[in-house]
Amino acid sequence: MISMQAWSDAQQLWDFQQMRHEPRPCSVAIGLGSHDLGVADVAVDLYRRGLIPLIVFTGATSRTTRDRMPRGEGEHYRGRALDLGVPASAILVEPNARNTGENINFSRALLAERGVDVSSVLLVSKPYEERRAYATARKLWPKVEFVSASASMTLTEYVDSIKDPRLVLDMLVGAQQRLLVYPERGFMIRQEIPDPVAVAYERLYAAGFTSRLVPVP
Known part of the structure; x- marks a missing residue:
């Protein structure tokens, strides 16, 4: 009890975790892997609203997700987005990250490898981790503007x-x-x-x- x-x-x-940012057009959305498919749903909504042309779903598995998402968090997010109508061409998957810092660093490397010019990111996380994700991203990728987003719950x-x-x-x-x-x-x-x-x-x-x-x- x-x-x-x-x-x-x-x-x-x-x-306190809610950053209360107003979503706006950005270069890309990065959906941070977790047990919560709601992160993918929020990223899909941002795409449908025309705020981003591309989504990166990042995440391997963790003790929470290895049974529920055996293909990896990023891959399961991708499947969710495809089911909701996002074209495959608008989705990248980063399959190796196992913490928030790796989510940011590995997504940054993937976008650079694909030649995507990034000046701003819609950073999609679970509602209770907006501030943590934002603080991590600001430290690791300081020249990019981050706008926090999560499910409104x-x-x-x-x-x-x-x-x-x-x-x-x-x-x-x-x-x-x-x-x-x-x-x-x-x-x-x-x-x-x-x-x-x-x-x-x-x-x-x-x-x-x-x-x-x-x-x-």
Whole structure:
């Protein structure tokens, strides 16, 4: 049973992760691989709206996706987009990335290899990882403008779609922890953390929502 306090704290983290960028025309969309096919759906919507001419789906597999997406996250995203009517010529797949930094670096290399001129990117992620993805992309590809995008959902709607409340709270805490520790490792730009968000994170950590944390020396 998840307490009302934990839900309130999770809402703090959820709201903080939202960058609230307004989608606009960009050179390309990059859909970051995960368990969530909603990332592919958002990328398809951006394509249909004429905001991007090309989508890169990036991702291998992880412990969460190896059974559900055995061909790799990027390939499963591609299949979803094809089913929704996006032409194959408008999709590139980067099949090797296993973390957000590799998503960015490997997608950048693939686009350069294909001769795609990139000045701006619609960066499509899960709703609770917008800020983490943005901070990583800004660090690794600083000359490109990034516009964050994700499915427009409430925390409750997202939990209902995943059907595993504890996992969602664990992932929220993991995403927040990375904002704290990864800048020191050179993985992302530093973000200012408001006090209420920091307190919410500490309470959830203390309550044991820790399965998605990275080791800290």
